[in-house]
Structures are given as C-alpha cells and as structure tokens.
Amino acid sequence: MAPSAVEAVIVPVPEVNPVKLQSAHHRGVYKELAPVAFDKEAELSGKKGFQAAKYPHYLPTWNPEQKYSPLEPFEHYEHGKDADTSYKNLLPEGTTVTHLTPTIGTEVRGIQLSALTNAGKDELARFVAERKVVAFRGQDFADLPIEEGLKFGEYFGRHHIHPTSGSPEGFPEVHLVHRSAGDNSVDLFFANRTSSVAWHSDVSYEQQPPGTTFLYILEKPETGGDTLFVDAVEAYNRLSPLFQERLHGLKATHSGIEQVNSAAARGGIKRREPVVNEHPIIRTHPATGEKAIYVNPQFTREIVGLKKEESDTLLKFLYDHLAYGADFQARVHWEEGTVVVWDNRVTQHSALVDWKDGQRRHLARITPQAETPYETPFQAKA
Numbered sequence: 401m402a403p404s405a406v407e408a409v410i411v412p413v414p415e416v417n418p419v420k421l422q423s424a425h426h427r428g429v430y431k432e433l434a435p436v437a438f439d440k441e442a443e444l445s446g447k448k449g450f451q452a453a454k455y456p457h458y459l460p461t462w463n464p465e466q467k468y469s470p471l472e473p474f475e476h477y478e479h480g481k482d483a484d485t486s487y488k489n490l491l492p493e494g495t496t497v498t499h500l501t502p503t504i505g506t507e508v509r510g511i512q513l514s515a516l517t518n519a520g521k522d523e524l525a526r527f528v529a530e531r532k533v534v535a536f537r538g539q540d541f542a543d544l545p546i547e548e549g550l551k552f553g554e555y556f557g558r559h560h561i562h563p564t565s566g567s568p569e570g571f572p573e574v575h576l577v578h579r580s581a582g583d584n585s586v587d588l589f590f591a592n593r594t595s596s597v598a599w600h601s602d603v604s605y606e607q608q609p610p611g612t613t614f615l616y617i618l619e620k621p622e623t624g625g626d627t628l629f630v631d632a633v634e635a636y637n638r639l640s641p642l643f644q645e646r647l648h649g650l651k652a653t654h655s656g657i658e659q660v661n662s663a664a665a666r667g668g669i670k671r672r673e674p675v676v677n678e679h680p681i682i683r684t685h686p687a688t689g690e691k692a693i694y695v696n697p698q699f700t701r702e703i704v705g706l707k708k709e710e711s712d713t714l715l716k717f718l719y720d721h722l723a724y725g726a727d728f729q730a731r732v733h734w735e736e737g738t739v740v741v742w743d744n745r746v747t748q749h750s751a752l753v754d755w756k757d758g759q760r761r762h763l764a765r766i767t768p769q770a771e772t773p774y775e776t777p778f779q780a781k782a
Contacts, residue, residue: 450581460566480687483526505730557768564663596753600698611770624755
C-alpha cells in the first residue's frame with residue numbers, strides 16, 4: 401500500500417499488445433509496495449528519537465531466493481454461502497456493531513476473531529461481503545504466532561504470495577505494509593505528486609484474485625494513515641440500467657507487469673513472472689449475488705475489443721465514478737488492536753499517506769485467493 405515514485409517500465413508479454421498496456425489513466429504508483437530498504441538497526445534497537453519496532457519479527461525481508469512457479473488454478477469454496485445470516489456465532493449478544501454508512505463500513509467491538517468457530521467464520525465471510533469492509537477492534541492477531549494467523553486465513557482460500565512485496569522472514573504468505581521510523585520518503589514522494597490516493601483492488605491481475613482479506617495493525621502514527629474504501633456494488637447500482645447493460649459482457653485486461661518492473665527498478669525481488677489476465681468489467685459475488693464494477697486504475701489496462709480511445713474514455717468514467725463517490729465510500733481509522741476485513745471482490749481501497757513526521761506505520765495482510773471472476777446476466781430492476 402505504500403507508494404513508489406518510480407514510473408513503470410513496460411516489457412512485452414506474449415499475446416498482449418504492450419502499447420495498450422500503457423493506459424492513459426495508469427499512474428504507476430504501487431500502493432502495495434513498501435520501500436525495499438530501511439534502517440534495520442534503528443528498527444531493532446531504536447534511534448533518531450524513535451523507539452524500536454514493537455513487532456520486530458514482522459519487519460520486512462526480501463529474499464531473492466524465493467522463486468515460485470506460475471499460480472495453478474484451484475477450486476475455491478465460498479464459505480459465505482453457508483452462513484447463518486442471523487450472525488449468532490459472529491455477533492453474539494453483547495457485541496457492539498456500528499455502521500459507518502448505509503452501504504459500506506462497519507465497526508465491531510466485543511468479539512475475538514481468532515476464537516471463531518467454523519460457523520462463525522462462515523458468517524464472517526458473508527457479513528463482510530454484505531458490509532464490504534468491517535473494522536474489528538480489540539483483536540489479538542498481532543500478538544498471535546504468525547502460523548496461527550495464517551491457519552485462520554487459509555479457511556477462506558489459498559494464501560496468495562505477493563510477487564514483489566516484503567514479508568516476515570520465513571513467511572512469504574504475509575504481505576507487509578511498512579514505513580520505518582524516521583523514513584523521509586513521504587516528503588520525497590510529494591515532491592512530484594499532489595496526492596497519495598490510488599484506488600485499487602489487490603492484485604486483480606491474478607487469474608483468481610483475493611476475496612475475504614485481512615489487514616491488521618502492528619504500529620501506527622499518532623495521527624493519519626487511514627485507509628479509504630469504496631463500495632463497487634453501490635457504484636454499479638448508481639448507474640442507469642441502459643449503461644449497466646452496456647457494461648455486461650465486456651472484459652478488461654489486468655496487468656501485473658508494471659508492478660514487478662517498478663519493484664525491479666528499485667532493487668526489489670521477483671518471486672514469479674508477471675501475468676496479464678482478462679476479467680469481466682462487472683463481476684458477481686458468489687454468496688450475495690450482488691454485481692460490482694471490477695476495474696481499477698492500478699492494474700486495469702484496456703477493455704477487450706475496443707479501440708484505445710474508446711477504452712480509455714470508458715475506463716476514465718468508471719475510475720472517476722468510483723473515486724468521486726464519497727457517498728458510497730468509508731474511511732477506516734486505525735486503532736491499536738484493529739483487524740480490518742474487506743471483500744476484495746466488491747471493494748477498492750487506497751491508503752492515505754498524510755503523516756509527515758517520520759513516525760512508523762506497520763501493518764500485515766493475509767490475502768486468501770477466491771474464485772475466477774465471473775458475471776451473471778444483466779437483469780433490469782423492476
């Protein structure tokens with residue numbers, strides 16, 4: 401989620417037009433990529449006026465020996481379809497549930513995710529699919545052994561291993577968001593950009609992108625560093641039926657090439673060869689049946705079958721529609737002990753880089769993959 405100021409270098413991919421990969425609206429800012437170097441001594445022992453990292457075993461490493469074959473298809477099981485929608489296992493009596501907006505965003509206090517039964521996990525998948533993003537407060541995830549967090553996450557799908565990001569030593573399945581104490585790259589970033597907002601759906605270029613996703617706070621700045629989320633289902637619902645119908649049947653390419661090249665240009669690693677996949681512009685959620693807009697300016701490159709100018713115009717409209725939709729967005733404020741769970745299939749998000757005093761921001765993400773995106777036929781509302 402942390403940005404890179406390095407512009408992408410495009411390389412050809414078989415059967416993909418490399419010119420078309422350079423979308424006019426692609427900004428080349430990879431919010432998922434943390435810096436590939438930091439003052440490890442300062443993070444471990446503390447200096448420059450900052451304390452040592454609270455969770456040193458979560459400090460990022462980049463192991464060039466980690467090389468993986470292309471991801472193989474797998475059969476994903478959507479546990480949200482099995483949920484009891486009374487949510488008696490997830491939200492028992494005494495739980496505090498606060499909705500942030502009518503369609504997206506909820507805060508929950510009074511339960512412990514790590515103690516959920518499988519029935520509770522089923523309900524978690526469904527509740528998050530309906531509310532899009534849920535902040536669970538007072539959680540113990542950060543203090544659990546990393547193996548236990550991964551065991552919890554694997555219930556929801558196969559763990560995704562990010563092709564370039566830093567991870568805790570020995571645990572490439574954990575994606576880290578890390579800005580070290582005393583880091584001054586934020587100011588450098590804003591030397592040539594006016595905003596840190598970069599909407600995206602995580603690694604949408606994969607054949608089977610993530611579904612139910614977990615991000616938990618390790619350390620945060622005193623103020624700032626919130627995360628924005630947008631409801632891609634409500635964004636779809638706001639469109640006219642005629643426009644909705646036109647979008648059905650269209651597919652767009654999603655590319656991981658530029659992210660890998662950006663990491664390489666900064667001295668990072670490449671765990672797998674980058675991929676390009678086509679996904680429907682309107683995808684259907686397997687548990688709720690809701691339809692969502694599924695394009696994002698970080699990874700989407702072109703609409704299949706349209707000329708460049710046509711594709712760019714339509715994609716720009718969709719990107720702007722999502723980005724300007726403040727009435728179907730939620731802003732999640734991080735508190736100590738927070739686990740934010742969102743459904744990557746029906747939301748997009750952006751970190752906010754708005755703290756400028758060198759304080760540490762450190763989070764960990766568990767990213768189960770889901771089904772290959774699909775769409776169901778258009779149905780006009782009665």
